Amino acid sequence: MKLEVGEIEIDDIQLGDETGIEEGVLHVSRSELRKLLLEDKRLAAVEMTVARPGDKTRIIPVKDVIEPRLRLDNEITGYPGVTDKMGRVGSGRTLALKGAAVVTTGDIVAIQEGLIDMWGEGARYTPFSQTCNLALTFTPRRNLEPHQHEEAVREAGLKAAEYLGEAARDLEPDTTHLYELPPLSARSGELAELPRVVYLEMLIAQGLLHDSYIYGVDAKETLPTWIHPNEILDGALVSGNCVAACDKITTYQHQNNSIILDLYDRHGKDLNFLGVVLTPELTTFTGKVRSCEHATGLIKSIGADGVIISEEGYGNPDSDLLQNCKLLEQEGIKTVLITDECAGNDGFSQSLADTSPEARAVISTGNVSHPVRLDPAERVIGNIGSLANLAGGSGESFQDDGSIVCELNAIIGSTSEIGYHNLTARQY
Amino acid sequence: MSANPRIVCYLNQFFGQIGGEDKADTPPHIEMKAVGPAGALDTQLGDAADVVATVICGDNYINEKDEAFAQVADLIASADPDLVVAGPAFNAGRYGMACAKACQAAGEKLDIPAVSGMYQENPGLDPARRYAYIIPTSDSAAGMRSALPEIASLVEKIVSDRQLGSPEEEGYFPRGQRRTLFTEKRGSLRAIEMLLKRLKDEEYQTELPMPVFDEVEPAPAVSEINKVTIALVSSGGIVPAKNPDSIESASATKYGRYSLKGYNDMRQLDYRSIHGGYDSAYANEDGNRVVPLDVMRELEERGEIGRLHDYYYVTTGTGTSVANARQMGEDIAAELKSSGVQAVVLTST
Numbered sequence: 001m002k003l004e005v006g007e008i009e010i011d012d013i014q015l016g017d018e019t020g021i022e023e024g025v026l027h028v029s030r031s032e033l034r035k036l037l038l039e040d041k042r043l044a045a046v047e048m049t050v051a052r053p054g055d056k057t058r059i060i061p062v063k064d065v066i067e068p069r070l071r072l073d074n075e076i077t078g079y080p081g082v083t084d085k086m087g088r089v090g091s092g093r094t095l096a097l098k099g100a101a102v103v104t105t106g107d108i109v110a111i112q113e114g115l116i117d118m119w120g121e122g123a124r125y126t127p128f129s130q131t132c133n134l135a136l137t138f139t140p141r142r143n144l145e146p147h148q149h150e151e152a153v154r155e156a157g158l159k160a161a162e163y164l165g166e167a168a169r170d171l172e173p174d175t176t177h178l179y180e181l182p183p184l185s186a187r188s189g190e191l192a193e194l195p196r197v198v199y200l201e202m203l204i205a206q207g208l209l210h211d212s213y214i215y216g217v218d219a220k221e222t223l224p225t226w227i228h229p230n231e232i233l234d235g236a237l238v239s240g241n242c243v244a245a246c247d248k249i250t251t252y253q254h255q256n257n258s259i260i261l262d263l264y265d266r267h268g269k270d271l272n273f274l275g276v277v278l279t280p281e282l283t284t285f286t287g288k289v290r291s292c293e294h295a296t297g298l299i300k301s302i303g304a305d306g307v308i309i310s311e312e313g314y315g316n317p318d319s320d321l322l323q324n325c326k327l328l329e330q331e332g333i334k335t336v337l338i339t340d341e342c343a344g345n346d347g348f349s350q351s352l353a354d355t356s357p358e359a360r361a362v363i364s365t366g367n368v369s370h371p372v373r374l375d376p377a378e379r380v381i382g383n384i385g386s387l388a389n390l391a392g393g394s395g396e397s398f399q400d401d402g403s404i405v406c407e408l409n410a411i412i413g414s415t416s417e418i419g420y421h422n423l424t425a426r427q428y
Numbered sequence: 429m430s431a432n433p434r435i436v437c438y439l440n441q442f443f444g445q446i447g448g449e450d451k452a453d454t455p456p457h458i459e460m461k462a463v464g465p466a467g468a469l470d471t472q473l474g475d476a477a478d479v480v481a482t483v484i485c486g487d488n489y490i491n492e493k494d495e496a497f498a499q500v501a502d503l504i505a506s507a508d509p510d511l512v513v514a515g516p517a518f519n520a521g522r523y524g525m526a527c528a529k530a531c532q533a534a535g536e537k538l539d540i541p542a543v544s545g546m547y548q549e550n551p552g553l554d555p556a557r558r559y560a561y562i563i564p565t566s567d568s569a570a571g572m573r574s575a576l577p578e579i580a581s582l583v584e585k586i587v588s589d590r591q592l593g594s595p596e597e598e599g600y601f602p603r604g605q606r607r608t609l610f611t612e613k614r615g616s617l618r619a620i621e622m623l624l625k626r627l628k629d630e631e632y633q634t635e636l637p638m639p640v641f642d643e644v645e646p647a648p649a650v651s652e653i654n655k656v657t658i659a660l661v662s663s664g665g666i667v668p669a670k671n672p673d674s675i676e677s678a679s680a681t682k683y684g685r686y687s688l689k690g691y692n693d694m695r696q697l698d699y700r701s702i703h704g705g706y707d708s709a710y711a712n713e714d715g716n717r718v719v720p721l722d723v724m725r726e727l728e729e730r731g732e733i734g735r736l737h738d739y740y741y742v743t744t745g746t747g748t749s750v751a752n753a754r755q756m757g758e759d760i761a762a763e764l765k766s767s768g769v770q771a772v773v774l775t776s777t
Contacts, residue, residue, distance in 0.1 A: 124610070146709045195627040209707040244678060244704065244747065258616035270624050306623045308616075315705065315746055336623040338615055341636065342679070343606040344749030348558060350639045351606060361626055362636040363619045368747055369679045370608040391678035391704035391747065395671070408608065409678055409747060419615025424635055425606040426594060 002180040003230040004093045006173025010100040013050045013132050021167045026068075026100055028134065028164065036163055037136070042144055042152035047137040049381045051103070051118050058122070058377035059135050061113030061386045062412050063104040063150075064157050064239050065128050065252040068097040068164035071234065077166075079235050081216020083158045090230030095168040101131040101252055102164065104157035105382040106138040113390060114245020114412040122374040125414040127421055128252070135381045136160060150209050154240050158251070179230050179264055184302070187272060194272040198304040199229070199259050200295055200328075201418070202320060204241055204248065204312045205280035211240040212249070212312075214278060220287075224279040224295035226302070229260040232276060241312075244391040246368050246408050246415040247340050249312055253413065258420045259308055259338075274302055279324070281317040288320050296327040306334040311417045314342055314368060315353045322356040329358040336361045340415035341425050343367040345407070351425075366415040366423035368392070369407045376402030433477040433587035436509035437466035438500070438530035440523045443515075444484030452522075456485035456496065458503045465572060469513060472580035477587050481507035483530070487522040490529055501533035509540060511587055514560065516545030516575045517552055519567035524552020528559075535559030541586050545575045546601075553601060561592070561600040656770035659737035661760060663745025664718035664777040665703030666694070666711060675743060677704035683743035683756045685763070688736065692725045694718075705746025706777045718775060737769050745776055 011024040019029040030048055037046050051057045071077050073092035078084030103116065116128045123129030138156060140149045182191075203212040205220030212219045214227070215236050227236070237254040249257075260276065267273040279295040282288055299307060307328055311321045318339070325335045337359055341351035347367055369392075377384075384404075387393035392409025399405060408414040413421055441451040443464050462470040462479035470479040483503045490496040504512060512534035514527035524546050531542035532555070542560035546553050547567040556562060561582055565575040582600065585592055595602040611618070618635070625632040650656055667675055673684040691697060694715030701708035701718065716722045724736045741760045745753070764772065 147707075195624070197623065197627075207707045209709075258614055259619065262614075262616045262620050266620055266624075271620075271627075306627050308619050308623055310619075334623065334626045336619045336626065338619050339636070341606055342747045342749060344751055345679070345681075347606040347608070348604055349749030349751040350641075351636060352639060355638045355641055357638060359638050360634055361622050361632060362634045362638075363615050363622065364606075364635040365615045366608040367606050369749060389677055389702065389704075394676040395674040407679055416615065419617070419619055422611045422614045423608055424611045424615070424618075425608050426635070427602045427637070428594060428605045428607045 001091045001228050001230050002178070003090055003234055005177045005179065005233065006093060006095045007098040007175045007177070008095055008168050008171055009174045010097045010132060012052065013100060013134050015048055015050060019167050021171060026097060026164065026167060033160060033163055037156045037160060040152050040156060042141055042148055043138050043156060044141045045139040049135045049137070051133040051135055051381060053118055053130055053132065055118045056378035057118045057381060058115055058384065059103055059105055059133065059381045060115035060384055061105060061107065061382055061390060062116055062245065063113055063153055063242065065250040065412065066102045066157050066161040067252045067255045068100050068102060068161045069235070069255065070095045070165035070168050078162045079158050079238055082213060082238050083155055083162065086215065088231070089234040089236055090228050094234055095165065095171070095173060097164060097168060099132055100164065101128060101133045102157055102161045103128065103133045103135045104138065104153050105135055106153065107383060107386060113242060113386070114392070114410045115387070116412050117374055117377070120375050121372060122411065125372065125408060125411045127413050134160070134164070137382055147209065150240065150242060154238070158238065179233060181228070181267070181273060181275065184274060191268055191272050194270065195305045196274050196303060197263065197271045198274050198299050198302060198307045199263060199276045200299065200307050200309045200324060201276055201278050202281050202309065202311050202317060203278055204243060204317065206283050209242040213238045213240055219278065219280040220282060222280055224277050224291055224298055226298055227276050227278055229264070229276050232257055232260060243313055244368065244409050245412045246392070247313060247417045249418055250413065253416065253418060253420050257418055259310060259418050274304060281312065281320045283316065288323060292320060292323040292327055295324060296331060299328060299333060300331050304333055308336050308338070310338045310419070314340055318353040322354045322359055326356045326358045336363060338363045338365060338417050338419050340365045340417055341367045342369060343425065345369050345371050363419060364425045365417055365419060365421065366408060367425045368409045368415050371405055371407055373403055373405050432475065433510040434480045434508060435473070435477050435583065436504050436507045436512050437462065437469065437479055437482045438504070438512060438514040438527060439464060439466065439482055439484050440526055441484065441486045444482065446484060452486040452488040454486035455489055456483055456500050456503055458483050458506065460507070465576065469576050469580055472576050473583060476584040480509065485526065487526050490526045491522055497529050497533065500530060501537040504530065504533055505538055511540055511583060512542040513579060513583060514542060514544040516565050516572070516579065517550055518565050518569055518571060519547035519550050521551045524550035525555065528552040528556035531556045531560035543579055543582050543586070545579055557601055557603045561586070561603070563600050650771045653733055653771070654731055656734045657737050657768055658724070658733050658771045658773060659764050659769045660719055660721070660724065660740040660775070661772050662719050662740065662742045662775040664711065664742065664775055665701045665744040666699050666715050666718045666742055667702055669698045669700050671702050675702060677702050677744055678747040680744045680748045681752050683741055683760060685739045685741050687739055688721055689738045691721065693722045703744045703746060703777060718777060720775065737767065
């Protein structure tokens, strides 16, 4: 499978009357986009705002972040099984509007979600302070049931990203990246001498509002699934999560999965990147055993020497993470785990909800309860009051001088367990 | 008065020059000067800081008397220090425990840093390290000569507001604190590099050593369940709609206690879930799914349980630190016990 991702650099987004890209500026027709998004009768209104890096702007509560893209050479231009008909993605040419992102906001269920600060201290903690963001604030139809609300906003964000991607159709990319892996049976010569590495990506699959979708299939209804990394990069995986913002994998991060990209970077040089297994983090004991045993079986039969395991979420899924590690290590397959920590505000508490002596190689992406103080914003997109109910915020988050105090928990992507950001925690 | 940072030293009866084991019951007192090793430390510190007072207490007294901790804390506070140095205690167990209390007083009561020195097997090391930077010493007072310069150097760095490096860099015992820091390389790259090292059988350093867990013995079964008072305790986050105690939706530090008196069904109450870790739609639809009041009332009615306690206790169990969870558990258990509750149904989500 061969995927060419062409990058079109976007420096700014301007709202106006027509949609198109000119000299790095993405112009967006307000009326056309609004019309498209409100075709879904579950949504009553949408407000559009551009948030640029450096703006004293806070977006809260953020549901998902999506990179605008256009798939060429494929009749499926959208997200297969979600916003478009079913079909396979991951080969051919795709154009990505680099530097631009769609950010969906508006109250979802008033508890989960997180924030993006475009400037100052908060900007350091989220990768999405570096993108020029088109924030879409959705108001649902009255009395819309929460799960319908989530689905409507999820789909609207994806549709908006597709719509923006279309603007790139006639453009030549600034840079092109080629992603290609030969079939396992065709790996010979020097490549076959290199250590064989699989990426095991764990996905939260704990019920509605805590779900991920693989080709539109709710991950909690799946067995661990072997998948080509290109399919993930090309839109087969979509976030439906409304969980702790710090470590949920947004759709943008699926499209730009840092483990996949970094493995590709080393492929053929230091390692032989075999592929990816997606595994659901379920809530029942039987489910956990099934996922972990089956994932281990798959990886063993594929013949991996080493596995990178990334977790999504914390607490309950810690047990899945450690169980995956234990079973793989018992099969003689070496693992490195990526997790964040729940070490309490002061960092003195125990970090994980489970433990295993086999987990001897672990990357920490920071303490989710690490408190940060963020200056008052000049402009808030969404609703700052929602911080009182966010994971990582509370009624006491609001300071007299207008600043806020929250945990990293509340900042989108801060402790990303696919290692998308550059935080860690160290023993002091 | 000197503008230098103010250090108060804590010493036991022996190093405080009162006497040996026969003086171990001496209550604490303060001398507004540097006594014994505190004097040598003062010399080491030069102009970086001044030892302004020495608090001296008998090892038995501080370890056995309930009031000793507050007395020592008050004495230390009376000299208005910027930092406390306790010991060094080498491998003297009771002295190590005493130093731990002095360090705790500095951290908890005064919110100032503390420095100490101990042998790695001193039982005072564990309780003290949370509050203090402790340098490793030899197991006997013969190591005083090498310990003091190291303590002085650490003190100097702390009072001059220089950011202390990691335990490995600075040579103190790890304090058990996880600090969040920025790194040059993103996590995915660090993971791949660590895996490559493992695959080549090269040395690597995990970023998170695995925790060691406490084993909790399950309590024995309640023998006469039809005679006892049972309470409901939940980590499912169901609280009165306005969340009057501002319990956090994740990383909880608080719990609430709410009355069930006169109610048979959670749906009679205007309660909701503020829990940030699960889909609360179904819990909000019917609170009995998390706090099973309806079923408990049925059991009560049928005489299968003695009675249901008038209050339920609740917090949110997601991202809640183990330290906070333990504290809440202890507090709730104590309240329940004093209310005559003999058994608890715990519901999680």
